[in-house]
Amino acid sequence: MKNLFISLLLASLAFASPVFAHHAVCDVEVVGEPWVRSTPPNMKITAGYMSLRNISDTDRRLVAAHSPVSGRVELHTHVHDMQTGMMQMRHVEHIDLPAGQTVALEPGGLHIMLMDLNTDLQPGTDVPLTLEFDDGSTLEIMAPVRRMTMGGHHQGHGQHQQHNHHRH
Numbered sequence: 001m002k003n004l005f006i007s008l009l010l011a012s013l014a015f016a017s018p019v020f021a022h023h024a025v026c027d028v029e030v031v032g033e034p035w036v037r038s039t040p041p042n043m044k045i046t047a048g049y050m051s052l053r054n055i056s057d058t059d060r061r062l063v064a065a066h067s068p069v070s071g072r073v074e075l076h077t078h079v080h081d082m083q084t085g086m087m088q089m090r091h092v093e094h095i096d097l098p099a100g101q102t103v104a105l106e107p108g109g110l111h112i113m114l115m116d117l118n119t120d121l122q123p124g125t126d127v128p129l130t131l132e133f134d135d136g137s138t139l140e141i142m143a144p145v146r147r148m149t150m151g152g153h154h155q156g157h158g159q160h161q162q163h164n165h166h167r168h
Contacts, residue, residue, distance in 0.1 A: 026137040027056035031102055034143040036127045039120055046121055047076075048112035048129060048143055051104045054097040061094040064132040071116030073129075078108055089113070094134065107148070121145045 034050030048067075054060050065073045075095055078087045087108070095110055097103050105111050112129065121127065126142040133139070 026133065026139045027054060027058070027135075028060055028062075028097060028131070028133060028137075028139060029053050029055055030139070030141055034129070034141055035146045036114070036121060036129075036143045037107075038123050038145050038147045039117065041120055043120070044117050045113065045115045046117065047107070048114060048127065049105050049107065050112075050141070050143065051102050051106075052095075052097055052131075053102040054099055057099050059099050060097040061134040062097060062131055063094045063134050065112045066130045066132070067114055067127055069117055069119055069121065069127050070114040071118065072114075074113045074115065075110070076113045077110050097133075123147050 029052070031051040031053045034048065036048045037046045039046050048065075052062065062075060065075065067073055075092050076089050077092050079090050080086075081088050091113075092110075095103065095105070103110065114127075123145050125145045127145060129141050129143055131139045131141065
């Protein structure tokens with residue numbers, strides 16, 4: 001009886017081990033280089049941009065993001081307000097990532113909003129981001145901080161449409 005108890009105890013410990021824990025494999029990859037917009041001193045919000053490719057044959061959703069540099073991270077988009085004629089940011093619950101396709105998170109469109117920043121973000125630093133998907137998988141990335149120029153593009157890369165995050 002004692003041997004049976006010890007065998008059951010050891011078996012239960014083996015299956016509780018992290019080695020046997022289920023971790024979803026991430027079917028989404030970052031294409032190109034992600035980046036986060038630099039902030040002036042004491043600014044408490046900024047945005048992160050990247051292109052995400054769903055390499056699976058199943059639709060996925062980006063459902064959350066996290067970063068130690070901010071107290072809160074949300075997924076956002078821009079919409080055209082028909083009454084005012086202005087572009088406005090809106091929180092979204094998720095970002096669809098169709099199977100086999102690439103989705104751009106860029107100025108003027110979908111993006112990751114970092115709020116309640118606990119530090120100024122200056123070019124030359126990197127921001128850790130954890131992306132969370134609907135299947136429970138996560139993707140950890142480092143996004144370099146870049147300055148947005150008056151033309152709406154960031155340092156050393158292609159053009160993007162400029163938008164104002166200060167209206168949040």
